[in-house]
Amino acid sequence: MTGPLLDVRQLGVEYGARRSMIDGIRRRELKGVRAVDGVSISVSGGDLVALVGESGCGKTTTAMSIAGLVPYASGSIIVEGHDLSTLSSAERRARRRRVQLVFQDPYESLDPRFQVARIVREPLDVHRVEGDRDALVREALHKVGLRPAEQFLHRYPHQLSGGQRQRVAIASALVLQPALLVADEPVSMLDTSVRAGVLELLGTLRTEGMGILMITHDLSTAARYADRICVMYLGRIVEEGPAHEVVTSPKHPYTRALVAAVPRSDGAPRDHSLMPAGETPDPSRMPSGCRFHPRCPVLASGEAARLGIADRCRGVDIELEPEVGDHRVACHAVTVSITTHP
Ligand SMILES: Nc1ncnc2c1ncn2[C@@H]1O[C@H](COP(=O)(O)OP(=O)(O)OP(=O)(O)O)[C@@H](O)[C@H]1O
Ligand SMILES: [Mg+2]
Structure with a gap:
């Protein structure tokens, strides 16, 4: 390309700018x-x-x-x-x-109920990506510097530092390549x-x-x-x-x-x-x-x-x-x- x-x-x-029915009836111009x-x-x-x-x-x-x-x-x-x-x-x-988004606040963007493995895997599940999804998760964690990935897979967000959280957020954006x-x-x-x-x-x-x-x-x-x-x-x-x-x-x-x-x-x-x-x-x-x-x-x-x-x-x-x-x-x-x- x-x-x-x-x-x-x-x-x-x-x-x-959304117009309600009342606005429509009253012909009110909404800006x-x-x-x-x-x-x-x-x-x-x-x-x-x-x-x-x-x-x-x-x-x-x-x-x-x-x-x-x-x-x-x-x-x-x-x-x-x-x-x-x-x-x-x-x-x-x-x-x-x-095109993937990374948000400002890694404290809010990661679901506190789930372990890192599930958080990063979720986009793959949503998009039904074929292949070894767990391997893709490990690869994404490795890429963002959370190494060895095995050490992070089973942690919950509260068990991570702010920097590590943002890396997890970036991994879950990168996992979809x-x-x-x-x-x-x-x-x-x-x-x-x-x-x-x-x-x-x-x-x-x-x-x-x-x-x-x-x-x-x-x-x-x-x-x-x-x-x-x-x-x-x-x-x-x-x-x-x-x-x-x-x-x-x-x-x-x-x-x-x-x-x-x-x-x-x-x-x-x-x-x-x-x-x-x-x-x-x-x-x-x-x-x-x-x-x-x-x-x-x-x-x-x-x-x-x-x-x-x-x-x-x-x-x-x-x-x-x-x-x-x-x-x-x-x-x-x-x-x-x-x-x-x-
Ligand atoms: N959901 C919304 N409904 C109505 N107005 C909104 C909404 N979201 C943002 N705005 C308005 O749109 C404008 C742009 O907001 P936006 O959040 O994009 O700015 P920003 O540059 O990201 O600011 P910040 O640096 O504070 O994050 C602001 O005037 C804001 O008040
Ligand atoms: Mg903003």
Whole structure:
């Protein structure tokens, strides 16, 4: 297969748009909350793509929708070249099996009543996978570093450390031999001492050819482990590019503010000044124009007015536009400076 393993195009997900009978009779227009509003992401085999952004911007909704746990209202999800919306439900299920989710909280995602052997075997039983299922379970445990597997098979979740639990959760995703993992904040609930181990495990899976979409609100983790970073703000990707470029040369004022607020390894103070408090993002009150404009320092400082684009920032929505090569940004100010100073 050529092309990406996962190609999400212009994905739109709405919550709460369901119409009740009363609404229908009263002809009441219901407006859903557009939690994801035109997200495009692509992940190839061997790629670790990080999706970063602050709480509530729509990261989990994007992941759930890719995994089929939340329906999408618009756009397309293409897995290994197949647009899911064009498949029969059996074909769609089979294709979705190629994409597995790892959740944030290994304390909640593992059933406390079952031993590891049963937890990891369950997906194989559900999908009636042929072959030696117990051998596949042992192989998956080995792969995630729980070795020898025999030592873990008969433990209950409460007999595991947080890091081991998350490894079991990853094993039960890997046991179906997916091409792609979507990991939603896979280490945020873990003790800092075991985070690196779990992230390195994802890194190893990536070098073995798996595609990984890792959701995180932590830009420094993204910078360290990802090949590419997608920065999400209020339901949309506002900047996307090679990880190193995005963190060393951020273009979008939101990314610049995120980068400035990252703890520095040299102990220098973090700079929160670039991120004015403004309104916290709320998709039920989507701003007009550029969705970042109410908090944008370029607009607040008068720079946008000097560039002659303040009205455009307030009135015209903007999508990702190519910056240089495969680094793309959705910002009127960036677009104008490129066209005026190529
Ligand atoms: N089931 C739901 N019904 C209605 N609105 C929802 C639902 N789930 C999420 N939302 C809303 O959708 C938006 C995106 O939520 P989502 O959980 O995807 O954000 P997130 O980026 O994963 O945040 P966090 O970093 O806190 O996990 C938020 O405004 C949230 O309130
Ligand atoms: Mg989330």
